[in-house]
Amino acid sequence: MNSTFQSKLPRVGTTIFSKMSALAQQYGALNLAQGFPDYDTDPHLINLVKDYMNDGFNQYALMPGALPLREKIALKVMNTHQIEVDVQDEITVTAGGTQAIFTAIATVVHKDDEVIIFEPAYDCYAPTVELFGGKVIPVVLLAPDFTIDWDYVKSLVNARTKLIIINNPNNPTGRQLELDDIEALAQIVASSQVFVLSDEVYEHLVYDGRKPYSLLAHPLLRQRSFVIASFGKLLHVTGWKVGYCIAPLELTREFRKIHQYNVFSVNSAVQMAIAKYLEDSQSYLGLGDFFEQKRNFLIAGISSSKFTVLPSNGTYFLNVDYSSISEEQDLLFAERMIVENKIGLIPISAFYTADPNQYILRICFAKRSETLIQAIDLLNNIR
Numbered sequence: 513m514n515s516t517f518q519s520k521l522p523r524v525g526t527t528i529f530s531k532m533s534a535l536a537q538q539y540g541a542l543n544l545a546q547g548f549p550d551y552d553t554d555p556h557l558i559n560l561v562k563d564y565m566n567d568g569f570n571q572y573a574l575m576p577g578a579l580p581l582r583e584k585i586a587l588k589v590m591n592t593h594q595i596e597v598d599v600q601d602e603i604t605v606t607a608g609g610t611q612a613i614f615t616a617i618a619t620v621v622h623k624d625d626e627v628i629i630f631e632p633a634y635d636c637y638a639p640t641v642e643l644f645g646g647k648v649i650p651v652v653l654l655a656p657d658f659t660i661d662w663d664y665v666k667s668l669v670n671a672r673t674k675l676i677i678i679n680n681p682n683n684p685t686g687r688q689l690e691l692d693d694i695e696a697l698a699q700i701v702a703s704s705q706v707f708v709l710s711d712e713v714y715e716h717l718v719y720d721g722r723k724p725y726s727l728l729a730h731p732l733l734r735q736r737s738f739v740i741a742s743f744g745k746l747l748h749v750t751g752w753k754v755g756y757c758i759a760p761l762e763l764t765r766e767f768r769k770i771h772q773y774n775v776f777s778v779n780s781a782v783q784m785a786i787a788k789y790l791e792d793s794q795s796y797l798g799l800g801d802f803f804e805q806k807r808n809f810l811i812a813g814i815s816s817s818k819f820t821v822l823p824s825n826g827t828y829f830l831n832v833d834y835s836s837i838s839e840e841q842d843l844l845f846a847e848r849m850i851v852e853n854k855i856g857l858i859p860i861s862a863f864y865t866a867d868p869n870q871y872i873l874r875i876c877f878a879k880r881s882e883t884l885i886q887a888i889d890l891l892n893n894i895r
Contacts (some may be wrong), residue, residue: 577605681826
């Protein structure tokens, strides 16, 4: 390569998900590292896609998204939160949640703007901020409860602070923000010029009697926020890459300026199929119970293991502490588990800028019962 070439992301390499999945494949290990289901997609949904393809929905959709899907998104928001969103001016269908996050950051972040993120943080936030010349300001949260010191967050806000990114429920911690957290965030926004990106892709995956909560429900935050969600997580179709962004008119207008020159539009037949599928509201309202059963099954299965389970009140991830087994750095321990114990998990240090080495690994439990039984057996035999 030409020696004058300068990388825009010199510190970014292959994601931890790709690394651990490749290692698991190399050693024939059970892969609970990457966050995707291993069970079949509902055949009815697949047949709907085929039907719409056969009916001619094979050309560009509208740039903001197919109108029937935007209408069903608005209905879903009403059913879940009793909130009305504007179908024409506040909803944009995107090529997955990650593209929505990328576009929202691109919309507001300029060179030297500061962006506050909470670590452990999903790995696409920081590189995207840096790509647009912004500076990441990490707030480090620690196990077991990963609580946020909002007074400290407030102390970080200054004239250069442009955006605060939250993920609720949070990947990888499994923590759902409390209403006190939301109100503390709102107070910071009210006294500043800060915008909020609320990554809510696991919105419906909440447990133990909890209810989904969106920043759309807070009048002030709704006017300053990009709220992002994903049908990949909602309908167990992560490979289809369909998500959406809800934002007020002024933010949506700027968001779409970038969206139209990035992907322009999203798969037509898939959008129409999802719109039809969402006519049954149980496709999303029943998700909490579905995944809570899987979480509880896994927790019960490893209760006599050497791992200590951390709380998980949202997402389809469970974190475990292995400090009674080893004092190895978590990446080294996770790699050794793949090679020696034939099971792949994610080291939580991958979600931090600086590794606090908390001896914690993340397990994805969005798996078939047979897969979870196999995982339980493997984890119980690690001593």
